[in-house]
Amino acid sequence: MRTAHPTSKPSLLSRLTGRTHRRTVTTTTTTTTPRTASRRHHRATVAAPAHHHKRRPSIGDKISGALLRLRGSLTHRPGVKAAGARRMHGTDGRGSHRVY
Numbered sequence: 460m461r462t463a464h465p466t467s468k469p470s471l472l473s474r475l476t477g478r479t480h481r482r483t484v485t486t487t488t489t490t491t492t493p494r495t496a497s498r499r500h501h502r503a504t505v506a507a508p509a510h511h512h513k514r515r516p517s518i519g520d521k522i523s524g525a526l527l528r529l530r531g532s533l534t535h536r537p538g539v540k541a542a543g544a545r546r547m548h549g550t551d552g553r554g555s556h557r558v559y
Contacts, residue, residue: 475518477515529543
């Protein structure tokens with residue numbers, strides 16, 4: 460029986476379907492450093508940017524996005540390549556514009 464190593468790369472199927480649940484081990488180390496030049500450059504508080512709407516891409520979205528990326532790479536068109544990446548990652552804006 461084959462057991463997965465904790466740092467092993469997820470399989471192609473798990474990457475395509477989005478089933479990548481990896482456990483990470485966190486270690487904490489505490490170090491104290493003297494604050495010599497603290498608060499010298501004070502910045503005004505800026506509001507955080509709005510949350511970017513992200514949908515769950517289907518398998519077809521991932522495949523068509525990969526083909527778009529390939530087409531953009533082969534034809535030297537960065538915009539097409541970027542559109543494919545957005546389609547693969549679910550950040551292309553589909554489903555974010557509601558019309559009632």
